Amino acid sequence: MRHRTxxxxxxxxxxxxxxxxATISIAGQTQSTAKPAAxxxxxxxxxxxxxxxxxxxxPDGQPDLQGFWTNSTYxxxxxxxxxxxxxxxxxxxxxxxxxxxxREAEQTEPGxxxxxxxxxxxxxxxxxxxxxxxxxxxxxxxDPPDGKIPPVNAQGQKRAQERAAARKAAGGQYDAxxxxxxxxxxxxxxxxxxxxxxxxxxxxxxxxxxxxxVMILTEMIHDVRIIPLDNRSQPPSQVRQWVGLxxxxxxxxxxxxxxxxxxxxxxxxxxxxxxxxxxRFTRTADDTISYKFTVEDPMxxxxxxxxxxxxxxxxxxxxxxxxxxxxxGIANILAGARADEKKAAEQKKGSN
Amino acid sequence: MRNHFLIGTTVAAIAGCLLLAITSAxxxxxxxxxxxxxPDGKPNLNGxxxxxxxxxxNIEPHPAAPSPVRELGAAGAVPAGLGVxxxxxxxxxxxxxxxQQENYANRLKLDPEIKCYLPGVPRSTYQGMPxxxxxxxxxxxxxxxxxxxVRTVYMADxxxxxADSWMGWSNGRWxxxxxxxxxxxxxxxxxxxxxxxxHSDALHVVERFTPRSAETINYEVTIEDPKVFSKPWKMSxxxxxxxxxNAQILEFRCVEFVEDLLYGHLRKQPxx
Numbered sequence: 039m040r041h042r043t044x045x046x047x048x049x050x051x052x053x054x055x056x057x058x059x060a061t062i063s064i065a066g067q068t069q070s071t072a073k074p075a076a077x078x079x080x081x082x083x084x085x086x087x088x089x090x091x092x093x094x095x096x097p098d099g100q101p102d103l104q105g106f107w108t109n110s111t112y113x114x115x116x117x118x119x120x121x122x123x124x125x126x127x128x129x130x131x132x133x134x135x136x137x138x139x140x141r142e143a144e145q146t147e148p149g150x151x152x153x154x155x156x157x158x159x160x161x162x163x164x165x166x167x168x169x170x171x172x173x174x175x176x177x178x179x180x181d182p183p184d185g186k187i188p189p190v191n192a193q194g195q196k197r198a199q200e201r202a203a204a205r206k207a208a209g210g211q212y213d214a215x216x217x218x219x220x221x222x223x224x225x226x227x228x229x230x231x232x233x234x235x236x237x238x239x240x241x242x243x244x245x246x247x248x249x250x251x252v253m254i255l256t257e258m259i260h261d262v263r264i265i266p267l268d269n270r271s272q273p274p275s276q277v278r279q280w281v282g283l284x285x286x287x288x289x290x291x292x293x294x295x296x297x298x299x300x301x302x303x304x305x306x307x308x309x310x311x312x313x314x315x316x317x318r319f320t321r322t323a324d325d326t327i328s329y330k331f332t333v334e335d336p337m338x339x340x341x342x343x344x345x346x347x348x349x350x351x352x353x354x355x356x357x358x359x360x361x362x363x364x365x366x367g368i369a370n371i372l373a374g375a376r377a378d379e380k381k382a383a384e385q386k387k388g389s390n
Numbered sequence: 391m392r393n394h395f396l397i398g399t400t401v402a403a404i405a406g407c408l409l410l411a412i413t414s415a416x417x418x419x420x421x422x423x424x425x426x427x428x429p430d431g432k433p434n435l436n437g438x439x440x441x442x443x444x445x446x447x448n449i450e451p452h453p454a455a456p457s458p459v460r461e462l463g464a465a466g467a468v469p470a471g472l473g474v475x476x477x478x479x480x481x482x483x484x485x486x487x488x489x490q491q492e493n494y495a496n497r498l499k500l501d502p503e504i505k506c507y508l509p510g511v512p513r514s515t516y517q518g519m520p521x522x523x524x525x526x527x528x529x530x531x532x533x534x535x536x537x538x539x540v541r542t543v544y545m546a547d548x549x550x551x552x553a554d555s556w557m558g559w560s561n562g563r564w565x566x567x568x569x570x571x572x573x574x575x576x577x578x579x580x581x582x583x584x585x586x587x588x589h590s591d592a593l594h595v596v597e598r599f600t601p602r603s604a605e606t607i608n609y610e611v612t613i614e615d616p617k618v619f620s621k622p623w624k625m626s627x628x629x630x631x632x633x634x635x636n637a638q639i640l641e642f643r644c645v646e647f648v649e650d651l652l653y654g655h656l657r658k659q660p661x662x
């Protein structure tokens with residue numbers, strides 16, 4: 039699929055969205071949509087139409103969240119500045135998706151410097167090429183009601199300035215590997231969370247449950263979170279991780295996961311290492327998990343904020359993403375920067 | 391005299407039979423262990439497991455040796471090991487043994503572990519860090535602390551490997567008490583240990599996980615790779631369960647630990 043031309047894929051996806059949009063009737067409800075099977079969206083709409091959905095159970099009696107899921111979506115985290123309503127009409131949603139898809143389909147001019155770039159639509163499965171969660175919301179953020187991340191408080195602003203100053207002091211982005219973005223370095227995708235944030239392409243997850251545990255595998259950089267459900271205490275504050283440390287529990291049919299102990303090196307939206315993320319997973323249809331998360335960090339925001347970013351069932355399997363092992367890009371970029379410097383130095387010498 | 395001889399032989403034969411019976415009873419005892427069941431009725435392999443041997447230094451028998459990195463002194467020295475290969479020696483083809491020796495000589499430059507690369511199979515099992523088994527009906531996850539390496543063992547929806555990879559493509563089945571994991575689709579880049587033991591992309595690994603007590607598993611591996619070995623061979627070792635109540639797999643995201651090693655030479659030098 040990834041080798042087909044972009045224009046074909048985009049055209050197909052947009053046409054499909056338009057076809058499916060006609061079936062969307064309830065504002066704010068979640069539906070799945072995808073190229074292969076319009077019929078697959080049916081269970082979701084039946085469930086969302088108000089019938090009480092009872093999630094299937096794992097053999098040990100947990101609500102069953104297992105399978106392959108995606109949170110790919112055209113809905114932005116924050117409400118666009120020119121939008122005031124919370125929920126689009128289906129027609130408005132179509133238009134927003136079409137506009138976003140068109141922006142992503144824009145091609146650079148062959149033979150130009152701008153054309154030399156990593157093409158996510160060819161080397162990854164971007165939104166137009168994969169299943170995505172249909173959502174009539176104008177922003178994933180549902181609280182505060184304006185759909186925006188709350189203003190950063192004084193402490194948060196001070197930290198942002200300090201971080202910016204530290205980055206500046208470290209030199210140019212291509213001076214050393216440590217100055218480059220962590221996603222390019224294959225450590226973890228920038229802003230990957232928790233919470234689950236779609237990476238823009240290949241936003242796929244696999245959930246597997248065993249008695250006492252829920253495991254979430256993120257395709258991007260094969261990130262695994264193992265969530266114990268046994269009410270164990272939080273580890274000591276010295277143990278800090280890129281993805282924090284998660285503890286889960288079932289509240290009725292909802293899996294509630296609290297994550298703390300972040301190391302602050304992949305600061306989620308500028309948060310401090312005292313960030314606490316609370317996620318709520320509820321299977322609301324055979325092909326949908328309602329996924330809501332609340333972000334708290336008094337050192338960054340004076341109030342918490344919450345987003346609603348449903349997961350929709352997708353097809354597996356997930357293949358190994360060995361990112362670091364073949365990271366030729368990082369060596370080539372650094373080598374290119376050194377070659378440029380050498381060339382500039384020689385030119386300077388020559389002109390003297 | 392003749393009778394005595396006969397009696398002697400009979401006694402010896404009976405004694406022999408008895409011994410055989412005792413031996414097989416012992417063997418039977420260990421194979422007859424019946425593991426607790428998961429709610430779907432399969433032997434329960436859930437847990438955090440780790441090996442307790444020196445296989446990651448060298449899967450073949452080896453004496454103690456100094457650290458390959460001078461500065462690490464005794465802390466980095468190699469502990470002796472009896473080896474985990476059945477029969478002691480790996481049946482390399484002659485050219486392959488030579489390559490292994492070259493790998494060993496250049497191990498500080500070549501060992502994928504040093505570069506934080508995905509460890510491959512079965513090295514991921516005995517690399518020294520714990521791994522967790524998350525066992526469900528359709529998928530069994532093997533999640534390793536080292537580099538966050540992860541494998542999905544497909545118990546259902548089995549397919550051929552879509553492409554070659556570091557950790558391979560694993561399909562599993564139950565044979566009585568034993569989880570049998572059949573893995574193919576490897577690239578030729580991972581090693582078996584720090585001694586340069588290696589394989590090609592024709593590698594085929596069959597692992598057998600057999601519970602032998604509540605807190606141990608017999609782990610047996612058959613390695614097949616006609617490009618590198620003259621015949622299939624086996625290794626075996628026990629896996630031990632972490633019984634600490636708060637045991638958990640922690641993050642060992644080692645990429646950032648090796649960046650200076652891998653890319654330090656590309657760092658911008660201060661202007662002269």
